[in-house]
Amino acid sequence: MTTVHVPERQVDHNPAETSWISACPGGLWKVHRRWLGPRPKGDNTPMMGSLCKVKVRRKSENTSHTSSDEQESIANVDCSMQATSYPRTHDSVLQVPLDEWFLLRMGEGQCDIIEGCLEGMKAGEMCEFTLSAWDEKNASAICSDATIPQTESASGQQFLCFTLQLHSVTSGKESWQMTPGEKWTWVLSHKQWGGQRFGNGDIWGAADCYCRAVKLAITLHGQTQRNTKEMSQEGVEEDNDNSLPSSDAKEEDEAESSSDSSIPTEEEYKTVKAELHSNLSLCQLKLGQFGKARDSSIKATELNPKSTKAWYRLGQACLQLGELDESRMAFEKMLELQPDSASARSALKQVNSKLKDLDSKLSQRLSKMFN
Known part of the structure; x- marks a missing residue:
């Protein structure tokens, strides 16, 4: 999320609390996240392309794990599912539904705030996050949503409180792992x-x-495809190479061509x-x-x-x-x-x-x- 030219998200999976700047349709918001309860073991956390089953709630509501939570969310998310379609709007800070389970694909940028909170989370884990307007000019219109409770800090600044629960997550890849x-x-x-x-x-x-x-x-x-001239020159050299039977060479060429078809x-x-x-x-x-x-x-x-x-x-x-x-x-x-x-x-x-x-x-x- 650079080049929007806001401070880089601090990537550190160990601290109990961390802060960064995120963007929504109405402007920039400062996000402060802290973990709730003991952290689960394991290293299966959301990465690019991961499909995450999550629920976001207003902090004023009861956010502890209850039997009803488990009953309404039995099935784990799997790769065959599709991310929840939810229109982005200037009238809300969060670009996701509240108080219900939904599916979010990491990397698609549906809600930069939620994606940031999911970084480093593990299945079954919850966190609490608060939002305060980075630019006060953007806060007035968005905070006018009366359905979202606002809290006032000791300094008098208005901020919004939510909890995020990650039910399950599919595997994904870091950018360096991608082809x-x-x-x-x-x-x-x-x-x-x-x-x-x-x-x-x-x-x-x-x-x-x-x-x-x-x-x-x-x-x-x-890592782009070689230019046409280089490829055609190599094609001539390969035609003169009799080290492989013609059928094997053809299959190898087709496989290489197929693997390169998506590379620019x-x-x-x-x-x-x-x-x-x-x-x-x-x-x-x-x-x-x-x-x-x-x-x-x-x-x-x-x-x-x-x-x-x-x-x-x-x-x-x-x-x-x-x-x-x-x-x-x-x-x-x-x-x-x-x-x-x-x-x-x-x-x-x-x-x-x-x-x-x-x-x-x-x-x-x-x-x-x-x-």
């Missing part, structure tokens, strides 16, 4: 979810998806990675993170110098930061690629007007100094 093809599938899925969330006005959620995709894409560096070529990898950085920069522009939007746009233009969207967003970010020369360069570059762009021409005109005003003011100051 390049598995990673690429996740990258494309996050990119698609990011576009859907952006279209629904869920800017924080879209940024989170693009960040997850970028993090995985970085680990694929150097270097060109595909750079194109998608450039689009991710460009899309992330748009989210950051809308969130007012202009410095980060500039950095993301620069990465996009380096990966794909012909991306007009990336150059335009770089120009917008630099304009907001007052970096007028850099902004003008970006808009001029976009016009080289797309001469009929009215938006780029209008933006360039705005930049030139600001530069002219600055030159005029500088001339006036110099005139006063020498008169």
